[in-house]
Amino acid sequence: MDSALPLLLVVIKTLLVIVAVLTFVAYLTLLERKVLGWIQVRIGPNRVGPWGLLQPLADGAKLLLKEEITVASANRVVYILAPLIVVVCALIPFAVIPFSKGLGLESLLGPVADKFDLNTGVIADINLGILYIFGISSLGVYGVILGGWASNSKYSLLGSVRAAAQMISYELGLSLSVIGVLMLAGSLSLVQIVEAQDSVYKWFVFRQPLGFLLFLIAGSAEIARTPFDLMECENELVAGYQTEYSSMKFGLFYLGEYAHLLFLSSMMATLFFGGWQGPVLPPVVWFLGKTFFFVTVFVWIRGTYPRLRYDRVMQFGWKTLLPVGLFNVMATAFVYIIWLQYAS
């Protein structure tokens, strides 16, 4: 059983990443409330701990202690399953995000360093990373749909119908916007995509500006951030598919939502802004810095734009985003081939 030790180490590494992600997600809620506060000339949370730093813990404790309500007419199994699907599908894509170059643990790990990507800054460097991410995120839709359906309430059902339609439509735009990057990097592995951007002018945001813009828009629709959060719109749907959820089940939906936000930001850093690449500072710092920059951008967008009308969201998705995405793919392929011709 010489594979037992590396396997154990992989489990430990995975746990460390999950703990880190969950901590960031918790503090993301504080960041969002603080930044929103500043945008609206308020102070934001400042009661629990210095600068409100213990607020996430207090929120978590509150959610855990709330009464757990299951609607009498709900489909019990599916009702419990839905938040779990959301959280799992929000957490497992982090497995393929490269957060650092190497971990520099060769001397510590000894002979097992080469096994199972133990010494690399990613849990699993699979060569179909992007497809894996899209696969998992397409499964994440089920959590939302089932949650709305199982609550057996009209607001929830309407919310989840909206959510499903929107997520399916914008998933197309999202995947189209990434294809340009995949072509230029020549790989679907996120590790190799990062390695292809080894200097600032090679960052894909400069070679794929349209792709980046599409990714930003489709991404914020996919995770249902404010201009696109019609599925949980308070004033017409009373929080949509989450209406009938309380206590930690609601907490799980919330966790999933913020984990998605963190994930999307880290994807943007990885695909378009060179991931962990950067001078002087250690790679992890660069990666986290870029990720949190995009988190802040999303909060900023939420504080700036009003919610769109639902029919316009769908119309935009199908009639603007999709054609522009297709154009971007064609144009990138065309230019790339011509460039290959002249370069050789």
Added chain:
Amino acid sequence: METILFYVLAVVTLLSAVFVVFLRRPIHNVLFMILTMIGLATLFILLHAEFLAMVQIIVYAGAVMVLFLFVIMLLNLEEIDFPREPRPLRWGFGVILSLAFVVMLFPVIKRIAPTITSVGQSGDMAGAMSNLDLIARELFTTYLLPFEIASFLLLAAIIGTVVIGRKLTRN
């Protein structure tokens, strides 16, 4: 280890396929069908066909089944309105059909039977080339014509749905 994993996944996949047929609430059937699709994808991964696995998840588990779920949710089907008492004729028909299917599959099973025990060999064959490169190369060289025909067919189908789905606003 791989063998154990294979049997666990195969049992899960087959059991959920059985549940798809025998459960009576449509929504449960769809849920188990999703599980079947995911199980198939994991079996593909064990066969080192990662690309196929991902496509299976994205297309079948992610897109097709969402539409199934959507329709069932909107129609709000509770119990299937089939009569509960078993119908001997239907059972007989089902058994005959599945037997016919097994007979049809027999040549295939016979051909791959010796290699069933050696799962995991095919990965070494690909060597330096990744799964995706291999598929792309085959698709755009050996199977270019069928590929183009299939894509043409798909395009026609897309245009067809748009035409059918369009509201006629003629006065």
